[in-house]
Amino acid sequence: LYLEDLYVSPEHRGKGAGMALLRQLARIAVDHDCGRFEWSVLDWNTPSIALYDSLGARPQSEWIRYRLTGDELHALAAQARPLDPQPCTPAP
Template sequence: MIRAATPADIPVIHAMVRELAEYEKALEEARATEGQLREALFGERPAAFAHIAEDDTTGEPVGFALWFLNFSTWRGVHGIYLEDLYVRPQARGGGHGRALLTELARICVERGYERLEWSVLDWNEPSIAFYRALGARPQDEWTVYRLTDDALRTLGSRG
Protein backbone atom coordinates (compact mmCIF):
# COMPACT_ATOMS: atom_id res chain seq x y z
CA MET A 1 0.00 0.00 0.00
CA ILE A 2 1.21 3.49 -0.85
CA ARG A 3 -0.03 6.54 1.02
CA ALA A 4 0.90 10.17 1.49
CA ALA A 5 3.17 10.72 4.47
CA THR A 6 1.82 12.36 7.61
CA PRO A 7 3.64 14.25 10.38
CA ALA A 8 3.61 11.03 12.42
CA ASP A 9 5.87 9.47 9.76
CA ILE A 10 8.73 11.91 10.33
CA PRO A 11 10.74 9.58 12.64
CA VAL A 12 10.53 6.65 10.21
CA ILE A 13 11.33 8.87 7.21
CA HIS A 14 14.33 10.24 9.07
CA ALA A 15 15.48 6.72 9.94
CA MET A 16 15.12 5.57 6.33
CA VAL A 17 16.99 8.63 5.04
CA ARG A 18 19.87 7.60 7.27
CA GLU A 19 19.61 3.96 6.12
CA LEU A 20 19.75 5.15 2.50
CA ALA A 21 22.76 7.36 3.22
CA GLU A 22 24.52 4.40 4.81
CA TYR A 23 23.72 2.21 1.79
CA GLU A 24 25.14 4.94 -0.46
CA LYS A 25 28.29 5.05 1.67
CA ALA A 26 27.69 8.66 2.71
CA LEU A 27 26.16 8.49 6.19
CA GLU A 28 28.34 11.37 7.41
CA GLU A 29 26.67 13.63 4.84
CA ALA A 30 23.14 12.91 6.09
CA ARG A 31 22.78 15.80 8.52
CA ALA A 32 19.04 16.53 8.16
CA THR A 33 17.13 16.52 11.43
CA GLU A 34 13.60 15.38 12.08
CA GLY A 35 12.70 19.03 12.64
CA GLN A 36 14.05 20.02 9.24
CA LEU A 37 12.12 17.23 7.55
CA ARG A 38 8.95 18.19 9.43
CA GLU A 39 9.30 21.82 8.29
CA ALA A 40 10.06 20.88 4.67
CA LEU A 41 7.17 18.43 4.41
CA PHE A 42 4.53 19.91 6.71
CA GLY A 43 5.54 23.49 7.52
CA GLU A 44 3.70 26.64 6.56
CA ARG A 45 4.99 26.36 2.98
CA PRO A 46 5.84 22.73 2.24
CA ALA A 47 8.73 22.51 -0.22
CA ALA A 48 8.78 18.72 -0.48
CA PHE A 49 6.37 15.81 -0.37
CA ALA A 50 6.64 12.19 0.66
CA HIS A 51 4.87 8.91 0.20
CA ILE A 52 5.18 5.83 2.37
CA ALA A 53 5.14 2.21 1.25
CA GLU A 54 3.60 -0.07 3.84
CA ASP A 55 3.86 -3.84 4.17
CA ASP A 56 0.56 -5.30 2.97
CA THR A 57 0.16 -7.60 5.97
CA THR A 58 1.65 -5.69 8.90
CA GLY A 59 1.07 -2.09 7.80
CA GLU A 60 4.68 -1.36 8.80
CA PRO A 61 6.46 1.35 6.74
CA VAL A 62 9.01 -0.39 4.53
CA GLY A 63 9.93 2.36 2.08
CA PHE A 64 9.47 5.96 1.08
CA ALA A 65 9.72 8.40 -1.78
CA LEU A 66 10.57 12.04 -1.07
CA TRP A 67 10.06 14.46 -3.95
CA PHE A 68 9.57 18.07 -4.96
CA LEU A 69 8.41 20.00 -8.00
CA ASN A 70 10.79 21.17 -10.67
CA PHE A 71 10.02 23.14 -13.82
CA SER A 72 10.97 22.61 -17.45
CA THR A 73 11.41 25.81 -19.42
CA TRP A 74 11.41 23.70 -22.59
CA ARG A 75 8.12 22.00 -21.84
CA GLY A 76 6.59 24.91 -19.94
CA VAL A 77 5.24 22.75 -17.12
CA HIS A 78 6.22 21.33 -13.76
CA GLY A 79 7.64 17.90 -13.23
CA ILE A 80 8.57 15.82 -10.23
CA TYR A 81 12.13 15.43 -9.04
CA LEU A 82 12.50 12.32 -6.90
CA GLU A 83 15.10 13.14 -4.26
CA ASP A 84 15.03 9.80 -2.46
CA LEU A 85 13.50 6.41 -3.15
CA TYR A 86 14.26 3.76 -0.57
CA VAL A 87 12.90 0.34 0.31
CA ARG A 88 14.27 -1.46 3.33
CA PRO A 89 16.35 -4.54 2.43
CA GLN A 90 13.92 -7.06 3.93
CA ALA A 91 11.10 -5.67 1.74
CA ARG A 92 12.98 -5.43 -1.55
CA GLY A 93 11.54 -7.45 -4.39
CA GLY A 94 8.02 -7.05 -3.00
CA GLY A 95 6.93 -4.39 -5.48
CA HIS A 96 7.17 -1.45 -3.09
CA GLY A 97 9.66 0.56 -5.17
CA ARG A 98 7.58 0.04 -8.29
CA ALA A 99 4.42 1.03 -6.41
CA LEU A 100 6.05 4.25 -5.15
CA LEU A 101 7.20 5.18 -8.67
CA THR A 102 3.79 4.25 -10.07
CA GLU A 103 2.16 6.67 -7.61
CA LEU A 104 4.51 9.49 -8.62
CA ALA A 105 3.87 8.75 -12.30
CA ARG A 106 0.13 8.82 -11.58
CA ILE A 107 0.50 12.24 -9.93
CA CYS A 108 2.42 13.49 -12.98
CA VAL A 109 -0.26 12.29 -15.39
CA GLU A 110 -3.12 13.59 -13.23
CA ARG A 111 -1.57 17.05 -12.88
CA GLY A 112 -0.20 17.42 -16.40
CA TYR A 113 3.45 17.19 -15.35
CA GLU A 114 5.60 15.90 -18.19
CA ARG A 115 8.70 14.63 -16.39
CA LEU A 116 9.58 12.36 -13.50
CA GLU A 117 13.32 12.57 -12.91
CA TRP A 118 15.88 11.34 -10.39
CA SER A 119 19.57 10.55 -10.03
CA VAL A 120 21.19 7.22 -9.32
CA LEU A 121 24.75 6.43 -8.34
CA ASP A 122 26.77 4.92 -11.19
CA TRP A 123 27.69 1.85 -9.12
CA ASN A 124 24.12 1.04 -8.05
CA GLU A 125 23.55 -1.66 -10.69
CA PRO A 126 20.45 -3.21 -9.04
CA SER A 127 18.65 0.15 -9.08
CA ILE A 128 19.80 0.97 -12.61
CA ALA A 129 18.45 -2.36 -13.86
CA PHE A 130 15.17 -1.77 -12.01
CA TYR A 131 14.74 1.72 -13.49
CA ARG A 132 15.56 0.51 -17.01
CA ALA A 133 12.97 -2.26 -16.66
CA LEU A 134 10.37 0.42 -15.94
CA GLY A 135 11.30 2.25 -19.15
CA ALA A 136 13.41 5.00 -17.57
CA ARG A 137 16.45 6.07 -19.57
CA PRO A 138 19.66 7.71 -18.35
CA GLN A 139 20.47 11.24 -19.43
CA ASP A 140 24.03 10.39 -20.45
CA GLU A 141 24.79 13.79 -21.93
CA TRP A 142 24.20 15.60 -18.64
CA THR A 143 26.46 15.82 -15.60
CA VAL A 144 25.12 16.92 -12.23
CA TYR A 145 27.06 19.72 -10.56
CA ARG A 146 26.73 20.71 -6.92
CA LEU A 147 27.93 23.55 -4.72
CA THR A 148 28.00 22.85 -0.97
CA ASP A 149 29.77 23.90 2.19
CA ASP A 150 32.77 26.21 1.70
CA ALA A 151 32.40 26.51 -2.09
CA LEU A 152 28.75 27.54 -1.72
CA ARG A 153 29.51 30.02 1.06
CA THR A 154 32.42 31.49 -0.88
CA LEU A 155 30.38 32.04 -4.02
CA GLY A 156 27.35 33.26 -2.07
CA SER A 157 29.35 35.85 -0.14
CA ARG A 158 30.68 37.56 -3.26
CA GLY A 159 29.02 40.87 -3.95
Protein backbone atom coordinates in the same frame (compact mmCIF):
# COMPACT_ATOMS: atom_id res chain seq x y z
CA LEU B 1 7.52 15.57 -11.85
CA TYR B 2 10.95 15.40 -10.21
CA LEU B 3 11.78 12.80 -7.57
CA GLU B 4 14.76 13.83 -5.46
CA ASP B 5 15.39 10.47 -3.82
CA LEU B 6 13.69 7.09 -3.60
CA TYR B 7 14.90 5.07 -0.64
CA VAL B 8 13.53 1.69 0.35
CA SER B 9 14.72 0.18 3.63
CA PRO B 10 16.87 -2.91 3.11
CA GLU B 11 14.29 -5.16 4.78
CA HIS B 12 11.64 -4.05 2.27
CA ARG B 13 13.73 -4.29 -0.89
CA GLY B 14 12.76 -6.88 -3.46
CA LYS B 15 9.15 -6.94 -2.24
CA GLY B 16 7.69 -4.40 -4.67
CA ALA B 17 7.77 -1.31 -2.44
CA GLY B 18 9.89 0.73 -4.85
CA MET B 19 7.77 -0.31 -7.81
CA ALA B 20 4.58 0.63 -5.95
CA LEU B 21 6.00 4.07 -5.16
CA LEU B 22 7.07 4.61 -8.77
CA ARG B 23 3.61 3.58 -10.02
CA GLN B 24 1.90 6.04 -7.70
CA LEU B 25 4.25 8.85 -8.70
CA ALA B 26 3.64 8.06 -12.37
CA ARG B 27 -0.11 8.26 -11.67
CA ILE B 28 0.37 11.68 -10.03
CA ALA B 29 2.41 12.88 -13.03
CA VAL B 30 -0.26 11.74 -15.48
CA ASP B 31 -3.13 13.11 -13.38
CA HIS B 32 -1.44 16.51 -13.23
CA ASP B 33 -0.52 16.59 -16.93
CA CYS B 34 3.22 16.50 -16.26
CA GLY B 35 5.20 16.06 -19.43
CA ARG B 36 7.77 13.83 -17.76
CA PHE B 37 8.86 12.10 -14.56
CA GLU B 38 12.56 12.37 -13.74
CA TRP B 39 14.87 11.20 -10.99
CA SER B 40 18.52 10.50 -10.33
CA VAL B 41 20.33 7.31 -9.40
CA LEU B 42 23.91 6.72 -8.33
CA ASP B 43 25.96 5.03 -11.04
CA TRP B 44 26.91 2.11 -8.77
CA ASN B 45 23.29 1.23 -7.91
CA THR B 46 22.93 -1.50 -10.53
CA PRO B 47 19.76 -3.11 -9.09
CA SER B 48 17.90 0.19 -9.29
CA ILE B 49 19.28 0.97 -12.74
CA ALA B 50 18.07 -2.43 -13.95
CA LEU B 51 14.60 -1.72 -12.53
CA TYR B 52 14.43 1.71 -14.17
CA ASP B 53 15.61 0.27 -17.50
CA SER B 54 12.93 -2.43 -17.28
CA LEU B 55 10.28 0.29 -16.95
CA GLY B 56 11.41 1.92 -20.18
CA ALA B 57 13.07 4.85 -18.39
CA ARG B 58 16.19 6.09 -20.12
CA PRO B 59 19.25 7.82 -18.66
CA GLN B 60 19.71 11.43 -19.68
CA SER B 61 23.08 12.53 -20.96
CA GLU B 62 22.31 16.21 -21.53
CA TRP B 63 22.68 17.30 -17.90
CA ILE B 64 25.67 17.30 -15.59
CA ARG B 65 24.96 17.58 -11.87
CA TYR B 66 27.07 20.03 -9.89
CA ARG B 67 27.54 20.33 -6.15
CA LEU B 68 29.05 23.15 -4.12
CA THR B 69 29.98 22.46 -0.49
CA GLY B 70 32.31 23.47 2.29
CA ASP B 71 34.82 26.26 1.79
CA GLU B 72 33.79 26.81 -1.82
CA LEU B 73 30.13 27.25 -0.83
CA HIS B 74 31.08 29.72 1.88
CA ALA B 75 33.40 31.62 -0.46
CA LEU B 76 30.67 32.07 -3.05
CA ALA B 77 28.13 33.12 -0.40
CA ALA B 78 30.60 35.70 0.95
CA GLN B 79 30.62 37.38 -2.47
CA ALA B 80 26.88 38.13 -2.34
CA ARG B 81 25.72 41.62 -1.52
CA PRO B 82 23.31 41.96 1.40
CA LEU B 83 19.70 41.93 0.28
CA ASP B 84 17.57 45.00 0.86
CA PRO B 85 14.75 44.03 3.21
CA GLN B 86 11.98 45.24 0.92
CA PRO B 87 8.50 43.89 1.40
CA CYS B 88 7.15 41.73 -1.38
CA THR B 89 4.38 43.34 -3.35
CA PRO B 90 1.67 41.07 -4.72
CA ALA B 91 1.29 40.93 -8.47
CA PRO B 92 -1.75 42.82 -9.79
